[in-house]
Amino acid sequence: MALPEPQPAPVATPASSPPANQALVAIVIRLFAAISITAMFACVKLASNHGVHVLESVFYRQLTGVLVLIPVAVAGPGMALLRTSIPWTHAGRMVIGMVAMSLNFLSFALLPIAEATAIGFMVPIIATLLSIFLLHETVGLHRWGAIAAGLAGVLIVVQPGSGHIPLAGALVGIAGVAITAWVSIIIRKLGETESPVTTMFWFSLSSMIPLGIAMLFVGKMHDAETWAIIGLMGLFGAGAQLGITWSLRLAPVSVVLPMDYSSLIWAALAGWLIWENWPVPATWIGAPLIIGSGLYIAWRENQLARQRRG
Structure with missing residues (x-):
């Protein structure tokens, strides 16, 4: 998550393996979601180049979410699905989520798209660290090793002090990842009582209040090309x-998660085609460490969940 605010940390789903055809459909849907996420952030970067304020981009992103989720709810289980008995919990999630999304959007405006994408892959790594303190989960030697490898990958991508990428952009990206990981912990707790559509709807709707106020100061008219972006x-x-929500209805996280990391390929292609900016070798060295760490953490959580089920 984040996805959306680049994506919540993967939570292992201790369900039995889905039928092969259903798993294949889930993988294809998740691949579509990964391509869509990359396209969204490419549009964020293009909009910034056209003078669109980051908070404007966040406002229109959330407004579209509300407009899409209402008909989805009506066409499916009905508007009753959007009811909640914990509005203040959703409000707290909205505040933190807005900070995370704004920082993530800003990081893509400041950084090359492939490098910003690679830094975003840190979410499951940071979420695992936060789960120790916020959820009092036990993290064994295997996952500690994966965390260390992932952090090493980030250092390789960022190369502090080298001038390889803007330091301010890297710091914004890392801050956005850390807060997104915090959001993923909140979403994990909300998932105990709320459906994914309910959580997404109230996040989008409640964010219209602070974003609407912000638009009084940063909103402006644009030309037709910018509005199209x-x-x-x-x-x-x-x-x-x-796509992310639908894929998880068809298959466990462990089945669909690898598709998320294809975002680096699409981001590299977008950077090359739109900005003529190909990732430097350090990105291709560090990103696999980050990706491998995230995949291993998800696999390990899935294994532990199966053991707990007996």
Whole structure:
């Protein structure tokens, strides 16, 4: 998550393996979501180049989410699905989520798209660290090793002091990842009582209040090309959000998660085609360490969940 605010940390799903055809459909949907996420962030970067304020981009992204989720709820289980008995918990999630999303959008405006994407892969690594303190989970030697490898990968990508990428952008990206990981912990707790659509809807709707106020100060008119970019950004973001949720209805996280990391390929292609910016070798060295760490953490959590089920 984040996805959306680049994506919540993967939580192992201790369900039995889905039928092969159902798993294949889930993988294809998740691949579509990964491409959509990359396209959304490419639009965020393009919009920034056209003078669109980050908070404007966040506002239109969230507005599209509300407009998409309402008909989805009506066409499916009905508007009753959007009811909640814990509005203040959703409000707290909204505040933290807005900070995370704004920082993530800003990081893509400041950094090359492939490097920003690689830094975003840190979410499951940081979420595992936070789970120790916030959820009092026990992390064994295997996952500690994966965390260390992932952090080493980030250092390789960022190369502090080398001038390889803007330091301010790297710090913004890392801060966005850390807060997104915090959001993923909150979403994990909300998932005990709330459906994914309910959580996404209230996040999008409640964020309209602070973002609407912000738009009084940063909102402005744009030319037709810029409005088209903004519209595509919202549609790609909503499509990614729905794709992530739909894929998890068909198959466990451990089945669909690898598709998320294809975002680096799409980001590299987008950077080359749009900005003529190909990732430097350090990115291709560090990113696999980050990706491998995230995949191992998800696999390990899945194994532990199966053991607990007996």
